[in-house]
Amino acid sequence: DAKTTQPPSMDCAEGRAANLPCNHSTISGNEYVYWYRQIHSQGPQYIIHGLKNNETNEMASLIITEDRKSSTLILPHATLRDTAVYYCIVRADNAGNMLTFGGGTRLMVKP
Amino acid sequence: GAVVSQHPSWVICKSGTSVKIECRSLDFQATTMFWYRQFPKQSLMLMATSNEGSKATYEQGVEKDKFLINHASLTLSTLTVTSAHPEDSSFYICSARDPRSLGGNQPQHFGDGTRLSIL
Numbered sequence: 531d532a533k534t535t536q537p538p539s540m541d542c543a544e545g546r547a548a549n550l551p552c553n554h555s556t557i558s559g560n561e562y563v564y565w566y567r568q569i570h571s572q573g574p575q576y577i578i579h580g581l582k583n584n585e586t587n588e589m590a591s592l593i594i595t596e597d598r599k600s601s602t603l604i605l606p607h608a609t610l611r612d613t614a615v616y617y618c619i620v621r622a623d624n625a626g627n628m629l630t631f632g633g634g635t636r637l638m639v640k641p
Numbered sequence: 642g643a644v645v646s647q648h649p650s651w652v653i654c655k656s657g658t659s660v661k662i663e664c665r666s667l668d669f670q671a672t673t674m675f676w677y678r679q680f681p682k683q684s685l686m687l688m689a690t691s692n693e694g695s696k697a698t699y700e701q702g703v704e705k706d707k708f709l710i711n712h713a714s715l716t717l718s719t720l721t722v723t724s725a726h727p728e729d730s731s732f733y734i735c736s737a738r739d740p741r742s743l744g745g746n747q748p749q750h751f752g753d754g755t756r757l758s759i760l
Contacts, residue, residue, distance in 0.1 A: 564748065573647075573734045573751035574685070617684070628675050629736070629749055631685040 534618045539636040542612075548605040550635050552618030555599040560622045563594060564629070565603045567614040574617065574631075577603065608639045644668060645737050647752030655760055656727060662720045662755045664691075664735030670715035671737035675749070676708075679732040691718040691735075725759045732756050 535553040542548040554563065564579040578585055578592045580601075585592045591604040605612055617634040644667040654660055664674055672693045677685040689710055690698040697710035707729075709721040722729050734754040738747060 566748075566751075568685075571732070571754070571756070573645075573736075573754045574749075576748040576750070579748060628687055628690060630687065631677075633684055 534620055534632050536616075536618055536632065536635045538633060539638070541638045541640055542605075542608045544610055544639055544641050545607055548608040548612065548637060548639070550603040550605075550616050550618075550637065551600065552603070553600045554618070554620045557598050557620050558622065561620045562622075563592065563598075563601050564619045564621060565590070565592065566617045566619065566629075566631075567612075568617065568634070569611075569614040577616075608637075610639050610641065613637060613639045645735060645750045645752045647735055647755050649755060650753060651756040651758070653758045653760065654725065657724055659721055659723045660725055660757060662722075662733055662735075662757075664718045664720070664737070664752055666716045666737050666739075666750075669737075669739040669741060671718075672715060672740065674712060674718040674735055674737045676710065676718075676720050677734045677736070679734060679754075685734060688720075691720075693718075722757065725757070727759045730757055730759045 562579050562581050565577040566574040568574045577589050578587055580592045594601045615634040615636050617631050619629050646665045646667055648663045674691040676688045678688050679685045687700050688703045691710045691712040693712045693715055699705045712718040732754050736749040736751045738749050
């Protein structure tokens with residue numbers, strides 16, 4: 531699986547949009563971009579994933595650049611409960627089901 | 642939606658004892674489950690892949706005789722930490738993917754983890 535690079539930490543004001551970047555410059559054509567988050571002392575929670583097109587669900591939006599070398603997870607209106615570590619993972623659809631976690635971004639939403 | 646459940650959520654035990662952690666898929670059958678370990682302020686590290694009806698596959702550096710994995714049914718995998726010592730204290734998390742999901746790109750579902758403290 532391709533390596534990802536994320537900033538170790540970010541702050542965001544409550545109610546504002548949180549934009550979390552991820553670089554995956556070595557991504558292959560068959561690798562998807564997944565985002566998970568881990569709230570303190572809990573298991574990771576799936577947020578969203580995509581291949582080429584931008585994706586949106588009830589939790590977040592995923593913007594993938596045209597060259598697919600980077601992506602941004604957008605939480606449109608961050609709340610205090612969005613404080614967590616956010617992991618960007620790239621994985622091929624034929625790579626088995628395991629996930630390789632990097633360091634992630636620790637997002638702190640502040641009142 | 643699909644849910645993965647772990648039990649217990651936390652356990653404290655004496656050094657030298659063995660501890661069993663259960664991971665259940667609640668509304669789907671999982672032929673494969675994954676066990677991760679997470680030390681404080683670190684990321685999740687894959688320990689092993691649990692395969693129903695066959696031996697688990699361990700990652701490099703993980704002792705298979707210390708971390709016994711049994712996947713006896715399609716909804717249950719267990720991780721037993723044998724002769725646990727303080728350095729085994731960690732957060733253990735399991736995951737599985739609903740095989741009914743079409744395609745290999747569907748997300749993993751994670752349990753809420755088990756916090757193990759060895760005194």
